[in-house]
Amino acid sequence: MGFDAAFSRALAEKGWLGLTLPRAYGGAERGAFARFVIAEELLAAGAPVAAHWFADRQSAPLILKYGTEAQREFYLPRICAGEAFFCIGMSEPNSGSDLASIRTRAEKTPAGWRLQGQKIWTSNANHCHYMIALVRTSGRAEDRHKGLSQFIVDLKTPGITVRPIKDLAGDAHFSEVFFDNVELRNDALIGEEGAGWEQVTAELAFERSGPERLYSSLVLADTWLAWLRSRQNPTTAEVRLAGALIARLSALRAMSIAVTNKLESGESPVVEAALVKDLGTEFEQQLPVAIAGLLGANPDGEPCQQLSSTLLYTSMIAPAFSLRGGTREILRGMIARGLGLR
Ligand SMILES: Cc1cc2nc3c(=O)[nH]c(=O)nc-3n(C[C@H](O)[C@H](O)[C@H](O)COP(=O)(O)OP(=O)(O)OC[C@H]3O[C@@H](n4cnc5c(N)ncnc54)[C@H](O)[C@@H]3O)c2cc1C
Known part of the structure; x- marks a missing residue:
C-alpha cells in the first residue's frame, strides 16, 4: 500500500x-x-x-x-x-457492491462532456494524475448496466475536489472525489459510449486474480517465520501452522497462475478470478488471526518488536482485504452463478 x-x-x-x-x-x-x-x-x-x-x-x-x-x-x-499514475473511480456512496446503480453523470456538450457527481474509496486519488471513472452517460440509475461509459479524467481539471479518508490504521490511502461541473474534452471518453459495463467487467478480471490477492499478509508470515527460526525450540503447533500456511499458499499461487494463463490466452476468466480472490483474501485474513492465536497461547514466546508491530498493522488493515475489489459476498454470488447454482 x-x-x-x-x-x-x-x-x-x-x-x-x-x-x-x-x-x-x-x-x-x-x-x-x-x-x-x-x-x-x-x-x-x-x-x-x-x-x-x-x-x-x-x-x-x-x-x-x-x-x-x-x-x-x-x-x-x-x-x-x-x-x-492512475486511480480507479468505480464506487460511489450507496453504490459499492451495487456498482450498476452509480449516479455520477457525464452530459454531452458541444466541446465534450460535463461531469457531475461523486466517487468514494478511490485508492491513491490524492496522489494520482488520472482516474478511470465509470459514469452514466445516458438513461437513469434504474437502467443498470445500460448507459454506462468510462472516462480518463485528468485530476487537475477545474471542478475536482479530492478529500482523503483516514482508515483504522490512521493512513489515508483512499479518498472521496467530487466532480462539480467538470468539463472534459471529447477524447476523455475511453472505448465506446454505453459499453462501460462490459469494459469494467473485463478490467476486474485483471484486478482480482493476481498475487496481490494472496500476499497482503506475507510480510507478516516472513517476520513470524524469522522470529520462529531465531528461537531454540518452536512448539509443535507453531511448526504445524508454518507448514499449513506454506501448503495453502502454494495451492493458491497455483490457482492464481492458472488464471494468469487464461488472461494470457485472451480469455476473460471472471468467475475463476472471483474464486481466487475469495480464497486468497480469506487466507490473507486468517494469517494474522492464526499467528496472534499462537502467540497468545504461548506466554513464554514473547514476540520481538518487529513481529508485534507487523502483526498489529496487518490485523488493522486485514478487514479491507475482502472488501476492496469486490466484497466476499458479491464474489461468492458470482461463483455460485458461474457454477449454475443461482
Ligand atoms: C482498502 C479499500 C480500497 C478501495 N479502493 C477502491 C478504489 O480504488 N476504487 C473504487 O472504485 N473502490 C474502491 N474501494 C471500494 C470497494 O470496492 C467497496 O467498498 C466494495 O465494493 C463494497 O462496497 P460498499 O463499501 O458500498 O459496501 P456495500 O456494497 O454497502 O456492502 C456492505 C456489506 O453488504 C454486503 N452486500 C452488499 N450487497 C450484497 C448482496 N447483494 N448479497 C450479499 N451481501 C451483500 C457486502 O458484501 C458488504 O459486506 C475500496 C475499498 C477498500 C476497503
Missing part, C-alpha cells in the same frame, strides 16, 4: 513497468508471467508499489484494448516511464 513515486520511476528505469505492453508504446512486450514474477517479488518484499500499481495492472491494458491510437500514444509511454 506504500505510495512512492521515486520507487516506481526507479522500476520504470529498469524496464519493469508495462512489461506486457508493446515496445511501440514503451513496454517490454513480455508475457503475463514476467509481470507475475516481478509483482510477486515486489509484494513479498513489501515494496511500496502503490504509485504505479493500478496503471500497470489494469489501466494500461484497458487503454491498449479500448483506447484510440492517440490515447495509446499519449498515455502508455508515460505509464511505462512511471510518469502517469
